[in-house]
Amino acid sequence: MKFAVVVFPGSNCDRDMYHAAKEVLKEEAELVWYENSSLENYDGILLPGGFSYGDYLRSGAVASTSDVMRQIRTAAGKGKPVLGVCNGFQILLEAGLLPGAMLRNKNLAFMCHQEPLIVQNNQTLFTTNYEHTEVIHFPIAHGEGSYFCDEATLAGLQANNQIVFTYQNNPNGSIADIAGIVNKEGNVLGMMPHPERAVEKMLGSDDGLKLFQSIVENWRDVYVINT
Numbered sequence: 001m002k003f004a005v006v007v008f009p010g011s012n013c014d015r016d017m018y019h020a021a022k023e024v025l026k027e028e029a030e031l032v033w034y035e036n037s038s039l040e041n042y043d044g045i046l047l048p049g050g051f052s053y054g055d056y057l058r059s060g061a062v063a064s065t066s067d068v069m070r071q072i073r074t075a076a077g078k079g080k081p082v083l084g085v086c087n088g089f090q091i092l093l094e095a096g097l098l099p100g101a102m103l104r105n106k107n108l109a110f111m112c113h114q115e116p117l118i119v120q121n122n123q124t125l126f127t128t129n130y131e132h133t134e135v136i137h138f139p140i141a142h143g144e145g146s147y148f149c150d151e152a153t154l155a156g157l158q159a160n161n162q163i164v165f166t167y168q169n170n171p172n173g174s175i176a177d178i179a180g181i182v183n184k185e186g187n188v189l190g191m192m193p194h195p196e197r198a199v200e201k202m203l204g205s206d207d208g209l210k211l212f213q214s215i216v217e218n219w220r221d222v223y224v225i226n227t
């Protein structure tokens with residue numbers, strides 16, 4: 001499987017994402033500068049964390065208007081897996097590929113530590129290697145990570161089983177303890193905690209490995225084994 005790690009000015013988790021995909025998972029992966037070429041030849045799109053465009057206006061707002069988003073939208077429309085982590089999630093929200101918005105953390109501080117999460121939906125292509133309600137540990141590292149949406153949107157997320165991860169101890173004030181959501185079609189996942197920073201025991205947790213392995217295994221099931 002070949003991943004594109006899309007890099008914006010101000011991305012700072014792109015190397016970690018690349019390391020997870022290429023050096024730990026041992027899949028093909030390339031860092032793709034947001035202005036460069038096309039995403040057509042990639043099987044999966046990884047939007048890493050950071051401070052794209054310095055978080056000016058709102059986190060992810062400027063990056064969401066860039067031309068590469070059109071390609072990401074096309075890739076998502078074709079059913080390719082798109083994973084946005086932290087600033088990547090913020091960009092997906094600002095681009096409208098996922099519903100809702102990010103507010104500043106309830107304590108108005110940047111937080112950076114490991115948090116326990118609960119796997120609420122293990123039936124997505126990103127989570128099949130987890131158990132339902134499994135507790136896993138990923139680092140968080142954000143200032144604008146309090147997920148918010150209106151009541152109708154929340155009801156829709158719940159009814160469609162789009163809430164994939166919740167926080168066990170809600171550190172930032174996210175509505176319904178939401179840490180990660182998937183689109184209705186199930187192929188675009190946005191999450192604030194960082195699975196790419198939890199792929200080796202020496203990082204404090206390797207619980208993120210199963211997420212990347214789920215993507216690869218599900219992609220192979222559809223595109224390799226059956227063709």
Ligand SMILES: NC(=O)CC[C@H](N)C(=O)O
Nearest residue numbers: 049050086087142143144
């Ligand atoms: N690591 C990240 O992607 C976090 C940065 C993010 N823009 C914030 O809210 O602070």
